[in-house]
Amino acid sequence: MARGMAVTHRKLLAVGLIGSSIEWYDFFLYSTAAALAFPKIFFPNVTPLTGTLLAFSTFWAGFLARPVGGVIAGHFGDRYGRKPVVTFCLWLMTGSTFLIGCLPGAAAVGALAPILLVTLRFIQGLACGGQWGGIVLLLTESTGPKRRGFAGTFGLMSVPFGSILGTLVFLAATATLSNEQFLSWGWRIPFFCSAVMAPVVIYIQRKVEDTPEFRALTEQADAKVTQRRIAEAPLTEVFKSSWRRILMGAGLLAGTNALFYISTAGLLSYGTVELGMSRDGLLICSLLSSVATFGFICWSGHLSDRFGRRMPIVLGGLGVLIWAFPYFWLINTASLVLVFFSVTIAATFQSILYGPLAAYLAELFAPNVRYSGVSMAYQLAAITISGGTPALTTFLIASTGSTVLVSVYIALSAAVTVLCAWKLPETNPASVRADPTAVPGTQLTSAAS
Numbered sequence: 422m423a424r425g426m427a428v429t430h431r432k433l434l435a436v437g438l439i440g441s442s443i444e445w446y447d448f449f450l451y452s453t454a455a456a457l458a459f460p461k462i463f464f465p466n467v468t469p470l471t472g473t474l475l476a477f478s479t480f481w482a483g484f485l486a487r488p489v490g491g492v493i494a495g496h497f498g499d500r501y502g503r504k505p506v507v508t509f510c511l512w513l514m515t516g517s518t519f520l521i522g523c524l525p526g527a528a529a530v531g532a533l534a535p536i537l538l539v540t541l542r543f544i545q546g547l548a549c550g551g552q553w554g555g556i557v558l559l560l561t562e563s564t565g566p567k568r569r570g571f572a573g574t575f576g577l578m579s580v581p582f583g584s585i586l587g588t589l590v591f592l593a594a595t596a597t598l599s600n601e602q603f604l605s606w607g608w609r610i611p612f613f614c615s616a617v618m619a620p621v622v623i624y625i626q627r628k629v630e631d632t633p634e635f636r637a638l639t640e641q642a643d644a645k646v647t648q649r650r651i652a653e654a655p656l657t658e659v660f661k662s663s664w665r666r667i668l669m670g671a672g673l674l675a676g677t678n679a680l681f682y683i684s685t686a687g688l689l690s691y692g693t694v695e696l697g698m699s700r701d702g703l704l705i706c707s708l709l710s711s712v713a714t715f716g717f718i719c720w721s722g723h724l725s726d727r728f729g730r731r732m733p734i735v736l737g738g739l740g741v742l743i744w745a746f747p748y749f750w751l752i753n754t755a756s757l758v759l760v761f762f763s764v765t766i767a768a769t770f771q772s773i774l775y776g777p778l779a780a781y782l783a784e785l786f787a788p789n790v791r792y793s794g795v796s797m798a799y800q801l802a803a804i805t806i807s808g809g810t811p812a813l814t815t816f817l818i819a820s821t822g823s824t825v826l827v828s829v830y831i832a833l834s835a836a837v838t839v840l841c842a843w844k845l846p847e848t849n850p851a852s853v854r855a856d857p858t859a860v861p862g863t864q865l866t867s868a869a870s
Contacts (some may be wrong), residue, residue, distance in 0.1 A: 445583025483546035484808020490550025495793030522612030562632035610679025670798030672841035721776025737774025785864025
């Protein structure tokens with residue numbers, strides 16, 4: 422019996438990693454395409470700088486949609502279950518990404534092309550906004566209370582894994598095609614590859630059960646147990662009881678989000694346009710640095726199970742803060758070796774910061790409003806930090822001729838992360854870690870449930 426449950430849980434971890442990775446692959450494809458192809462495909466009649474800014478502005482549309490997706494998914498996920506909402510979001514992402522690959526360029530349909538692009542990017546954002554909270558809850562709510570930090574990392578590792586998949590596909594396309602072929606039709610191939618998501622979604626629909634915590638809420642609601650109930654208006658309830666935690670939960674992500682999107686979309690544009698570096702060389706740097714992050718994300722989540730959630734977040738945040746200026750000093754040498762070193766060190770600090778966040782954010786909110794609370798915290802960080810970072814980076818460098826203000830931006834974002842981690846309560850304190858029967862977070866969420 423125990424062995425069967427262990428096998429089932431390992432399958433869930435694998436499905437969570439694969440499904441979420443393909444979802445992030447779809448979402449991150451856009452950032453790479455926005456840096457390398459979209460300025461010429463959808464904005465061909467403006468200067469290169471303006472085209473890049475416009476392409477990154479459409480990139481932001483996905484982040485504007487993510488809180489909307491988080492609100493909708495949180496409402497239905499808290500009322501009807503984690504699994505059905507996750508599968509719907511995965512289908513939505515698959516379809517919108519595939520359709521981006523089908524879009525005509527501005528040369529064929531004029532202004533309609535970028536309008537269609539923004540529309541599909543917005544749909545991508547809705548899907549992405551809904552799936553993250555559901556995936557991490559499927560993982561953390563379905564595991565033992567003493568391993569939630571580690572289990573949650575299988576949802577978080579999907580971010581670098583999705584970035585790796587997207588980078589590999591773009592590298593294959595640029596290596597086998599001429600620049601003219603790539604801009605003519607080759608950029609579409611990575612988007613068509615999103616169709617491989619379909620079997621994973623079908624498996625989740627047919628084989629994965631909803632989480633024990635949500636099933637317990639449903640059973641208690643059927644039995645008219647009022648202490649733990651399904652919320653009628655989860656978003657309203659979580660804002661009334663925990664709005665400060667939503668804001669500070671978003672702040673936890675500030676440092677890692679700012680540096681991550683600078684290291685992906687922002688660095689590709691800056692390195693190729695301003696420093697004259699090789700596009701493929703920068704993609705390889707991004708690929709290798711993403712590979713290096715897997716172990717640190719897992720290790721950090723494991724540390725949070727043993728020593729508390731806040732400690733790794735504070736250490737990673739301080740690392741990002743300290744590295745903010747050396748990061749660009751090395752990149753500005755235009756040496757691929759030093760760029761790789763800089764980006765990899767940055768990714769290591771990000772990973773240490775990021776590892777405990779799935780479990781920590783989940784434990785900050787009561788089970789009956791957890792999907793809404795987690796989604797809103799995560800997507801608030803997306804709209805305020807993630808989406809605008811590539812465009813802001815491009816604008817600051819173009820207007821000042823320097824990367825100093827971008828480093829200041831990274832340092833300030835990291836300082837916000839450290840401050841929020843310091844102010845938020847520890848959900849896995851020593852007293853809980855020492856008690857074999859204690860569940861992290863219950864001492865904080867009981868009042869809100």
